[in-house]
Amino acid sequence: MAKTAAAKRTAAPKKKPRKLRILIAKPGLDGHDRGAKIIARALRDAGYEVIYTGLHQTPEMVVSAALQEDVDAIGLSIMSGAHLTLFPAILSLLRAQGGAEIRVFGGGIIPEEDIRTLKKQGVAEIFTPGASTQAVIEWIRTNLENQA
Numbered sequence: 001m002a003k004t005a006a007a008k009r010t011a012a013p014k015k016k017p018r019k020l021r022i023l024i025a026k027p028g029l030d031g032h033d034r035g036a037k038i039i040a041r042a043l044r045d046a047g048y049e050v051i052y053t054g055l056h057q058t059p060e061m062v063v064s065a066a067l068q069e070d071v072d073a074i075g076l077s078i079m080s081g082a083h084l085t086l087f088p089a090i091l092s093l094l095r096a097q098g099g100a101e102i103r104v105f106g107g108g109i110i111p112e113e114d115i116r117t118l119k120k121q122g123v124a125e126i127f128t129p130g131a132s133t134q135a136v137i138e139w140i141r142t143n144l145e146n147q148a
Helices: 005-010 033-043 059-069 083-096 110-123 134-144
Strands: 021-027 051-052 071-077 103-110 125-127
Touching: 021 033, 021 059, 033 051, 033 071, 033 103, 033 134, 051 071, 059 071, 059 083, 059 103, 071 083, 083 103, 083 110, 103 134
Parallel strands: 021 051, 021 071, 071 103, 103 125
Antiparallel strands: none
């Protein structure tokens, strides 16, 4: 049955899907932010809404920003070797403050054994040096877009 002109005018417009919001953070004392900025720009260019926190963020600052910005995911860049302290602290704070559904992924110089440990603790993915920006984008498309 064909819709009348009046029915077509009153039909609800299709809702545009919301862009994924991704927070990119540099927790700890690590002063190397080139990789984080490259990832932030690549994600922005891929159509995601990106919030970059800058250097020297505490876990509390990262979680606070993530909750305030209503993000879907947090990408952490850690080159200082403090990954076994900072990732779990952020995951714990997210759970304690009602953000357990926010996916956490990261990158940096992280040994394979530590990657396994972090994933067991709830980190969704780790990208090591040499991973392409396209690999990060593909992982997000595959693992995060369906939940938005």
